[in-house]
Amino acid sequence: MLPKQWSKVFAQQQKAWLRHAAPELVSSLLGWWTRHGRHGLPWRLLPGGRQPGPDDLLPAYPIWVAEVMLQQTQLTVALPFWHRWWSRFPDLESLAAASRQDVLHCWQGLGYYARARRLHGVATDLVAAGRPLPTDRAGLEQLPGIGRTTAAAIAATAGNSPDPILDGNVRRLLARLLAFPAPPRQATPLLWTMVELLLGGRGARDFNQALMDLGALVCRSHTPLCHRCPWRLPCRAYSQGIQHQLPVRQALAPIPHVMVGVGIVLDHQGKVLIGQRQPDGLLGGLWEFPGGKQEPGETMADTVVRELQEEVGLTVAVGPELLCFDHAYTHRRLTFAVHLCHVTAGEARPVANNQQIAWVWPHDLHHYPSPAANARMIQALQEHLAGT
Known part of the structure; x- marks a missing residue:
């Protein structure tokens, strides 16, 4: 972290420089974006596919959905999900009328399912x-899950309001432009001031998109393409040859590793047991095979037996391992050990009051929205059944 007094001097110097340099920086940025930016994003177009002018208004609903998706993933990943959502829920009313399961199913594969639940809510x-x-x-900032940057992105895209953004792309751009010698998140107020100085009170629709495109296409995280950058000459990091070392990264805590035992239970008809997660927790509302975290001293078979008893009231005999694989989330890494099981006693029942369980034909599992890890289990199960 920067010494407090030094931070103050650094901030004053950067503000003074940016006030002087802002007109040329913005002009070169928008000139680059006009030639090289991403102009065909469907939520940024008028009906008929026309580009909006400074005074044109765009509907906020498709922009809201897009920006929530883009909170978590890159544009190339989010775009097909946005098209799928748009074809299913083209307006606020159709989204409100949908069931939560339909909403989660439409979101399936994008992750961070709480965001889909919030959109629906x-x-x-x-x-x-x-x-x-x-x-x-x-x-917009009053809505659940919407912070300043997302609200500004929606407002500026819809109405060309003078609301700049400060997402990861913009933090990286400013950290390199200013050769900022500390992790950018240690200077969030300063960076907001910087991006406001750059914008200068003008409409931010094209400015915000140009910043995001420059960060995504040129000033990339690990391999910046400085020879293509309109800010190459004024960039402090480039002039010092330290662009690959910036932004300074925050020290991260170790990512915990968790072993998870999963039981795939088939009944005498060939149906498989799945349960729905609690509606408002992690992966809330999604369907999965029962299982849970391995406790100290347990074998994986012990874990599966205990979890099936605790979750659905069944006593099971644990059969062969169907597959074992790693799956990473943002803050933890899981190893799933998946076993085929058969019931020896009990009748499946939900333990929690608001939980649901279901016996489902394996070929119908795709109708139930499920976490990404479950897709590998379903594929392995179907391949196993096809080979028996």
């Missing part, structure tokens, strides 16, 4: 109250 509340989706930053 907001739509339901707004439609019930007869209110439209807000289009100003202050109103």
Whole structure:
């Protein structure tokens, strides 16, 4: 972390420089974006596919959905999910009328399912109250899961408001432009001031998109393409030859590793048992095979037996391992050991009051929204059944 007094001097120097350099920086940025930016994003277009002018308004709903998706993944990944969502829920009313399971199924594969639940909840509340989706930053920031950057991105794209953003791309751009000698998140207020100085109170629709495109296409995290950058000459990191060393990265805590035992239980008809997770927790509302974390001193078979008893009230005999694989989340890494099982006693029942379970034909499992890890288990099960 920068010494406090040195930080103050650094901030004053950078602000003074940026006030002087901002007009040329913005001009070169927008000139580059006009030639090389991503202009065909469907939520940024007028009906008929026309590019909006400075005074044109765009509907906020498709932008809101896109920006929530882009909170967690890159544009190339999010775009097909956005098209799938748009074809299924083209407006606030259709989203509000949908079931939660339909919403989760449409989101399946994108991860961070709480965001889909929040989109659905907001739509339901707004439609019930007869209110439209807000289009100003202050109103958008009142919605669950919407912070300053996402609210600014929506407001500026919809109405060309003077609301800059500060996402990961912009933090990286500014850290290199200013040769910032500490992790950018240690200077969030300063970076907000910097991006506001750059924008200078003008409409931010094209400015925000140009910043995101420059960060995504040129000023990339590990391999910046400085020879293509319109900010190469004024960039402090480039002039010092330290662009690959910036931004300074925050020291990360070790990622915990968890062993998980999973039981795939088939009944005498050939149906398989799945359970639905609690609606508002991690991966809430999704369906999965029962299982859980291995406790100290347990074998994996012990874990599966205990979890099936605790989760669905079944006593099972644990059969052969179907597959074992690693799956990474943002803050932890899991190893799944998946076993075929058969019931020796008991009748499947949900233990929690608001939990659901179901016996499902294996070929119908795709109708139930499930976590990404479950897809590998389903594929392995179907391949096993096809070979028996």
